[in-house]
Amino acid sequence: MTPEQITLVQASFQKVVPIAGTAADLFYDRLFETTPQTRALFPQDMAEQKTKLMAMLATAVTNLHKLDTILPAVEALGARHKGYGVTAEQYAPVGAALLWTLEKGLGPDFTPETKADWTEAYTALAGAMTKT
Numbered sequence: 158m159t160p161e162q163i164t165l166v167q168a169s170f171q172k173v174v175p176i177a178g179t180a181a182d183l184f185y186d187r188l189f190e191t192t193p194q195t196r197a198l199f200p201q202d203m204a205e206q207k208t209k210l211m212a213m214l215a216t217a218v219t220n221l222h223k224l225d226t227i228l229p230a231v232e233a234l235g236a237r238h239k240g241y242g243v244t245a246e247q248y249a250p251v252g253a254a255l256l257w258t259l260e261k262g263l264g265p266d267f268t269p270e271t272k273a274d275w276t277e278a279y280t281a282l283a284g285a286m287t288k289t
């Protein structure tokens with residue numbers, strides 16, 4: 158990713174931070190609607206999961222410009238996901254639910270360029286998580 162793309166992703170994420178709770182609700186509702194088979198992988202009570210996801214996204218977005226330094230942590234996160242029963246195929250619907258959430262949360266700020274840059278960022282993360 159270019160420095161400009163990274164800056165754009167980081168700036169748009171800053172706009173999601175104040176509505177993180179709503180964004181997490183939107184995201185999981187959307188995921189469980191489009192891909193119901195993923196519901197059983199998660200605990201009944203999603204409160205903690207929602208906080209963890211937003212915190213991890215924040216870390217990833219903050220460190221996009223030095224993805225190589227967080228790569229071991231991202232790969233380890235991917236390995237844990239295998240242990241949760243997550244398959245490589247499930248990364249696509251999760252990415253789609255994330256983009257959908259950003260579109261809802263950012264409204265007109267979710268420009269085609271923002272969408273393209275987020276797609277690239279998610280693809281890089283998912284790629285690292287499914288590497289092993």
Ligand code: HEM
Binds near residue numbers: 206210213251283
């Ligand atoms: C970039 C992509 C993703 C990120 C950043 C992410 C982030 C996280 C984080 C931070 C956790 C907390 C536990 C831990 O650190 O090991 C977690 C757990 C989990 N994630 Fe993900 N995840 C991603 C993709 C996915 C995908 C594609 C699925 C498939 C449905 C998924 C399903 C789960 C499940 C089932 C758990 C465990 C829930 C539990 O038993 O507590 N994640 N994820």
